[in-house]
Amino acid sequence: MLFDEYKLKNLILRNRVVMAPMTRNQSPGGIPTSDVISYYARRAKAEVGLIITEGIEVSHIASSAYPNVPRLDTNKAREGWKKVVDGIKNNNGAVIAQLWHCGGFRKLGMQPNPEVPGYTASGLVKPGKKVAHEMTLQDIKETIDAYASDAKICQELGFDGVEIHGAHGYLIDNFLWGGTNIREDSYGGSIQKRSQFVSDIIKAVKENVDDQFIVGLRFSQWKQHDFSAKLASTPDDLKKILMPPVEAGLDFLHSSMRRFWESEFEGSDENLAYWTKKISNIPTIGVGSVGLDSDFIDMTAPATPTSIDKALDDIKKQKYDLIAVGRALLSDYEWVVKMKEGRLNDVIPYTKDALLNLY
Numbered sequence: 001m002l003f004d005e006y007k008l009k010n011l012i013l014r015n016r017v018v019m020a021p022m023t024r025n026q027s028p029g030g031i032p033t034s035d036v037i038s039y040y041a042r043r044a045k046a047e048v049g050l051i052i053t054e055g056i057e058v059s060h061i062a063s064s065a066y067p068n069v070p071r072l073d074t075n076k077a078r079e080g081w082k083k084v085v086d087g088i089k090n091n092n093g094a095v096i097a098q099l100w101h102c103g104g105f106r107k108l109g110m111q112p113n114p115e116v117p118g119y120t121a122s123g124l125v126k127p128g129k130k131v132a133h134e135m136t137l138q139d140i141k142e143t144i145d146a147y148a149s150d151a152k153i154c155q156e157l158g159f160d161g162v163e164i165h166g167a168h169g170y171l172i173d174n175f176l177w178g179g180t181n182i183r184e185d186s187y188g189g190s191i192q193k194r195s196q197f198v199s200d201i202i203k204a205v206k207e208n209v210d211d212q213f214i215v216g217l218r219f220s221q222w223k224q225h226d227f228s229a230k231l232a233s234t235p236d237d238l239k240k241i242l243m244p245p246v247e248a249g250l251d252f253l254h255s256s257m258r259r260f261w262e263s264e265f266e267g268s269d270e271n272l273a274y275w276t277k278k279i280s281n282i283p284t285i286g287v288g289s290v291g292l293d294s295d296f297i298d299m300t301a302p303a304t305p306t307s308i309d310k311a312l313d314d315i316k317k318q319k320y321d322l323i324a325v326g327r328a329l330l331s332d333y334e335w336v337v338k339m340k341e342g343r344l345n346d347v348i349p350y351t352k353d354a355l356l357n358l359y
């Protein structure tokens with residue numbers, strides 16, 4: 001099943017393997033280079049079913065926190081992305097752009113506007129630590145508008161859809177999590193209200209793109225700065241978080257786990273992707289150390305290729321629909337072909353060297 005076609009909305013994917021979004025910091029000035037273009041084309045040629053791009057900074061004054069991350073707000077950047085899309089499509093691939101706002105990971109002094117601080121729901125970057133700008137309703141509106149207009153640009157460039165990055169402690173996750181969202185207006189105060197921001201983003205995006213364009217949401221329990229944090233401790237809480245954005249019109253959910261074989265809630269062996277699909281009943285992607293023997297804790301730690309029997313079994317049983325693969329596809333762009341042909345021994349192990357180049 002993993003290597004069979006899958007229909008995501010009206011898009012036919014060659015197989016159910018997704019390239020996970022991975023920041024590469026190799027787009028100076030926000031512009032994808034020719035190396036970025038060939039890096040994605042190479043993976044499309046090697047049969048990756050769906051490519052989700054590295055996080056693209058949404059066109060908002062405070063979205064950036066890392067150097068050389070691609071953007072959409074200049075002609076040159078858009079021309080670069082058009083070539084990325086064409087390179088993938090010319091190799092029969094499918095591509096979704098990940099839209100990213102770094103929220104509280106931004107610090108004063110960072111480019112491109114050093115005087116702009118990090119923006120968060122309540123000024124908190126983690127529980128009890130208030131060093132960021134608390135977003136006003138006007139800030140919220142401007143940010144929602146930025147997602148909507150960037151999604152439209154992505155549609156014009158030929159992307160098949162967008163994935164809203166709502167995971168890992170960045171801006172949207174900062175709103176979703178009770179540890180960092182202590183607002184008392186319509187964007188905070190209860191689990192459902194903490195989902196209002198992302199629901200508004202999804203609604204605004206949907207209104208700005210056509211019906212065929214795919215809109216998904218990536219979310220996680222864990223935060224970049226707190227691996228044990230949880231948005232939801234029970235399936236019921238997870239339902240309260242996920243249903244408002246689902247009802248806003250999402251086409252898929254992407255459950256970001258660190259170890260996809262781990263149980264999510266007490267009393268069940270099933271993982272977060274299983275619960276996501278069960279609750280939402282929409283196409284669901286699972287991710288987290290698929291095909292590797294080491295956890296996703298430290299991206300510089302080496303990892304050895306392993307069997308993907310558990311992932312194959314989960315997809316066969318339709319616990320969720322698609323599997324995203326990150327580091328394994330960085331170290332070996334032919335991972336899909338090799339796994340499909342049962343050539344596990346030929347897969348190139350992951351080391352931090354894979355982060356250095358765009359091959």
Ligand SMILES: Cc1cc2nc3c(=O)[nH]c(=O)nc-3n(C[C@H](O)[C@H](O)[C@H](O)COP(=O)(O)O)c2cc1C
Nearest residue numbers: 020021022023054055288289290296299325326327
């Ligand atoms: C170099 C690198 C960059 C990443 N950048 C992003 C990103 O831009 N957006 C995102 O949602 N996740 C990002 N992640 C997380 C991956 O998408 C994925 O969830 C994680 O690597 C676990 O999958 P894996 O075990 O198959 O590598 C990144 C991971 C790596 C290794």
